[in-house]
Amino acid sequence: VGDLNHKFGNLFSYIERKEIENSVIIVAGDCGIGFDKEDFYTVYLKKLNEDLKEKNVTLLLLRGNHDNPDFFKEERINFSNLKTIPDYSIIEKYEDWDDDKTFQIEYSILCVGGAISVDRMDCIAKDIVNFNSLKLMFQGLSNEELLKMNTKSYFPNETPYFNEQAFDELKEHYKELNLHFVITHTCPSFAPPRDRNSIQHFIIKDEDLVDDLKYERKVMDNIYKRLMDDYHIILEWHYGHFHWFNSEVIKGIHFRLHKDVGYEVDITEINGDYKPYFKE
Structure with missing residues (x-):
């Protein structure tokens, strides 16, 4: 799911309309977490957690630039069915019959948050x-x-970062397994958008913005390069942040840019039936 911007009610209404059950939903950043005091989220999200629990739906929140990174790094929201997750979290889906999660991973997802405002x-x-x-x-x-x-x-530590140690640990853990999907808030430099035409009015009054945006995308480039160096065959890369929709295959990976959550929700189902995408 793309940018939530605190529209938890819209998302849950969509879950009810579409009768979504027995699912995990990952928000690709800009959840709107951290603009209010912590007690507010404890009360506000506790009720939502109970509603999600009734449908056996778990909502995982990845940080964007419009989120307080501390809520995610420290996993401050940690209800049974609603959680903030730290950068470089790995979501693993096991085969339905593998109740003990000891045999075969059906697919796995790397989640990395952060972007420049x-x-x-x-x-x-x-x-x-x-x-x-x-x-x-x-x-x-x-x-x-x-x-x-x-x-x-505004949170100065909003920027994404490249974590070499996390990838080293990932390589050790996934000796014989493959990461299949990536979910981030922003994206590599070769994925859309590829220009800054729509933000010129921000660039004019922020002299460091262009350099910082280049750094943000460079971090994503480094993540992509490390995944390729470690021979992960990534099927899809999902992201938000840019407030529009796009879907295209680049370098054999399906890059999917998600729109913001409104009355309708731009949601993509991930399951274990995917095959690798190849450029023609």
Whole structure:
């Protein structure tokens, strides 16, 4: 599923309309987690977790740029059927008959979050305005106390990162097995979008933005290269972040860009019946 942007209600309505049961749904970032205090999510998502449990649906949340990375790194949301997952998580699907998960993995998914916010200058300005408003309202409090009260809309550690150690451990674990799918928030440089025409108004007021965006995509390039170097035959690469839809085969991999969640949900089913894609 593409960018959720806190529209959990829309997603669950879709689950009900389509009568989805006995499934795992992975959100490819921008879940909208971390803009409110932690207690809010404990209360708000607890009810959703119970609704998901009734349908035997598990919702796994991968971080985007509009998420607080700490919620994912520390797995702060960890209900039975609704969880934030850290970068370089591996989701394994075993054969239906393998209840003990000791025999054959049907397929496996690598999940890596993070991206650059093209609107980060606006977000930073908003955070400063909110902080100054709190300072006027609560003049007896220290800056540290005010910062704890202030909700953030920009997180400096939003950038994806290449984790060499994670790949080394992955290589050791998957000596005779293959990763089949990749889910990220952004994508490699050779996947669409391949230009920056739609964000020129952000580039004008952020002199470091282009270099940081190049770095973001370079991280994804490094992930792709390492997967190829380790001989994983990736069938599909799913991502969000760019607020539009695209589907094409590049270098033998089906790259699928998902739209944001609205009334309708751009959802793709992953199952074990896939065969590798090849360029003609």
